[in-house]
Amino acid sequence: MNEKKVINFMGQRKVAAVISILLIVVSIGSLAVNKLSFGLDFTGGTAIELHYEQTADLAAIRAQVEAGGFPPAVVATFGTDKDVSIRVQTTDAKLGDKLVKYLRENSDSEVSLKRVSYVGPQIGEELRDDGGLGLLFALAVVMVYVAVRFQLKFSLGAVAALAHDVLIVLGIFSVLRLDFDLTVLAAILAVIGYSLNDTIVVSDRIRENFRKIRKASPTEVINISLSQTLGRTLITSLTTLLVLLALFFVGGETIHNFAIALITGVVVGTYSSIYVAANILLMMDISKEDLLEVVVEKEGADQEEIML
Structure with missing residues (x-):
């Protein structure tokens, strides 16, 4: 890839980290003070x-x-x-x-x-508890999947990005006192899927470039990988946002909050796949050695070479 086309994303990683920490602190603070304004589905x-x-x-x-x-x-x-x-x-x-x-x-x-x-309030409470357990289970499955497909450091980065996205969406609903019902919970689960897909695309390119580019530093490899996937990320995000904006403006009040949750999730998820997941990799000192393919030699292969 031509160096002129490489964007120095990681040059702003400290600024991005401060922004993410502030957003998470505000979200957690609002959730602790204001809590969520649960809708009829959860309150009865x-x-x-x-x-x-x-x-x-x-x-x-x-x-x-x-x-x-x-x-x-x-x-x-x-x-x-x-x-x-x-x-x-x-x-x-x-x-x-x-x-x-x-x-x-x-x-x-x-x-x-x-x-x-x-x-009834008892049914609503059960729905709320089951929804929370569903979110935790989804994050746990994601962590295992990414660890198996890539590497543990990638897994921690992906889960940190997903937790970052979910907390900010919940924080928006808490700060604005928007009703949180089953449609919003479904939107948050969709956000997890969207953000995970974006993070996996980026992670796959980072792994590939770590194995191909031998003389670049981890920061340079990640910048190159993010630059290569930027076009795909922006096109996917913008086309998704066009549909969600249509739902927000003409979809009616019933799915209004659903659209808000998804719009927030897509914007934050695009940001986190670039700055949160990749930033976590650098914080954990990702290196080429972490991603080297393990070559398993066949038994007796060296003896066959001697005989030949």
Whole structure:
């Protein structure tokens, strides 16, 4: 590769490390103080599905719910602009009937009830615990996979990058007090997969170049590898972001937080695959000796050469 095309990514690794540490400290601090604003899926509550004869005015429905003295509700359309989903965090299983009756009495359009579902707090707590265990299990599997495919130092770097991404996404939701529900949990698991894929591509090129480029220092090898994969990384990230931005702006309130989690995860995941995973490798003094292929000689091979 022409040296003029090599970007000195690792020249800014100390600045990147400071930025990452600050973001993680803020995220952990917010999670400790504000915690997560768990949605109905985790806290329990009532989900109501209504059908309006005319196009539903979501702002007016929210105002009616607030004026009626009901708990804060998430109001969104689903399917069509006449079908409305109302999610209320409450342990009162009868509140759904009261809310439907109130909306019928105060709406200019005829309102029909399609479905009322109730999630108990115990079920929500189980979902929350299972979701947390799922995240930890995913990180553990990733660590084993990368250690087997590459090397232990690569494994630690990959897991550090994934933990970095997950903490920052959780921190964003904690700082902004956004609802954290099952769709957001699914988005975080998707972020783990996206970030891992990016990190593996970079790690594969770093391993390949350590074996090919004999006279370069570890920093130079990593810079060369990151420069070679930069085009692929940017194209993948930008095309993914285009889809996610479309979901964010026109996807509706139901998947609004889902899109926010993925957008944050893609941006942070792209950054971490360049600066966190590679930075960890340099901190652990990665060298050519760590990546040399083990050559296993066949028994008796030297004797065959003597006989020949």
